[in-house]
Amino acid sequence: MEKGAGEGSGFTDEAYSVAGAEIVDNAENVYNRAEMIMHVKEPMPSEYKYIRENHIIFTYFHLAANEDLTHALIDSRSINIAYETIQKPNGSLPLLTPMSEVAGKMAIQQGAKYLEMAQGGHGVLLGGVPGVDPGTVLIIGGGIAGINAAKMACGIGAKVYLLDISLERLRYLSDVMPPNCFLLMSKPSTIRRLIGEAEVVVGAVLIPGTKAPKLVTRDMLSSMKKGAVMVDIAIDQGGCFETSRPTTHSAPTYMVDGIVHYCVANMPGAVPRTSTLALTNATLPYAVEIANKGWKKAFAENNEIKCGANVVKGEVTYKGVAEAFNLEYIPAERLL
Numbered sequence: 001m002e003k004g005a006g007e008g009s010g011f012t013d014e015a016y017s018v019a020g021a022e023i024v025d026n027a028e029n030v031y032n033r034a035e036m037i038m039h040v041k042e043p044m045p046s047e048y049k050y051i052r053e054n055h056i057i058f059t060y061f062h063l064a065a066n067e068d069l070t071h072a073l074i075d076s077r078s079i080n081i082a083y084e085t086i087q088k089p090n091g092s093l094p095l096l097t098p099m100s101e102v103a104g105k106m107a108i109q110q111g112a113k114y115l116e117m118a119q120g121g122h123g124v125l126l127g128g129v130p131g132v133d134p135g136t137v138l139i140i141g142g143g144i145a146g147i148n149a150a151k152m153a154c155g156i157g158a159k160v161y162l163l164d165i166s167l168e169r170l171r172y173l174s175d176v177m178p179p180n181c182f183l184l185m186s187k188p189s190t191i192r193r194l195i196g197e198a199e200v201v202v203g204a205v206l207i208p209g210t211k212a213p214k215l216v217t218r219d220m221l222s223s224m225k226k227g228a229v230m231v232d233i234a235i236d237q238g239g240c241f242e243t244s245r246p247t248t249h250s251a252p253t254y255m256v257d258g259i260v261h262y263c264v265a266n267m268p269g270a271v272p273r274t275s276t277l278a279l280t281n282a283t284l285p286y287a288v289e290i291a292n293k294g295w296k297k298a299f300a301e302n303n304e305i306k307c308g309a310n311v312v313k314g315e316v317t318y319k320g321v322a323e324a325f326n327l328e329y330i331p332a333e334r335l336l
Contacts, residue, residue: 104148
């Protein structure tokens with residue numbers, strides 16, 4: 001363990017030591033001592049030089065939005081397994097799910113906050129009060145993040161539109177969402193029509209391992225209410241609004257054409273205690289299997305883990321990453 005790594009989430013070095021961990025002073029020493037390295041987010045540029053051929057790195061990578069890191073991992077010839085592309089046979093993403101749940105709920109929490117006039121917002125209380133209409137929330141994408149955002153928005157009494165491109169998904173959502181959630185097929189004309197009504201717009205679109213599509217264009221902002229808030233949960237995958245650019249927890253928002261943009265990468269980092277426990281519950285079984293079996297046996301015996309292979313031994317083994325940068329795609333099974 002790197003010294004102090006758990007402090008931000010409320011876990012002390014002493015607690016790790018009692019559990020059997022060896023504490024080292026810095027990231028360089030971690031890479032020097034470890035064969036398998038677990039992050040929460042992708043390796044930082046300062047760490048690229050420490051990555052060696054024998055390293056297995058298991059973390060969120062979001063490589064389709066990070067060309068420099070992709071090439072650094074190719075050059076290192078290390079084994080890189082991405083949390084976000086581990087996939088079950090039913091298509092679900094078990095290691096993305098907990099963070100999507102957190103980010104979806106946070107999207108409404110932050111949207112409501114930045115609607116306040118003192119924050120540059122429209123000055124509307126999303127839930128309304130007796131005699132005053134509630135605010136309108138438009139959520140694009142009915143996956144894990146989208147449904148959690150919708151539940152949160154509905155729970156405080158907002159009028160919620162939830163859009164998705166899957167009719168099957170919309171049918172499911174119609175059975176589980178409350179009456180103040182209106183489910184519509186997502187298409188450009190529908191987004192363009194509803195965006196002018198919304199106080200908060202949440203982008204919750206995901207194509208696993210691939211850049212997010214730009215579903216809200218710059219010209220659409222002209223039809224929005226001044227001081228409306230756009231929250232781009234997809235920013236880790238490049239963002240689904242044309243005007244999105246990554247922001248931080250210390251400087252979370254910026255304005256474009258009078259519209260507040262909240263595009264914080266790693267939104268769950270704002271609630272690290274909850275996020276750490278939720279993520280560890282999901283990642284630990286996979287981490288133990290990879291560590292016990294080694295990457296080749298883990299890939300051969302568990303297709304879910306093999307789906308997580310993004311860059312292995314200098315080859316790009318995830319199609320979405322290869323397509324993002326016009327690189328050759330090599331299926332992981334060819335390297336076994």
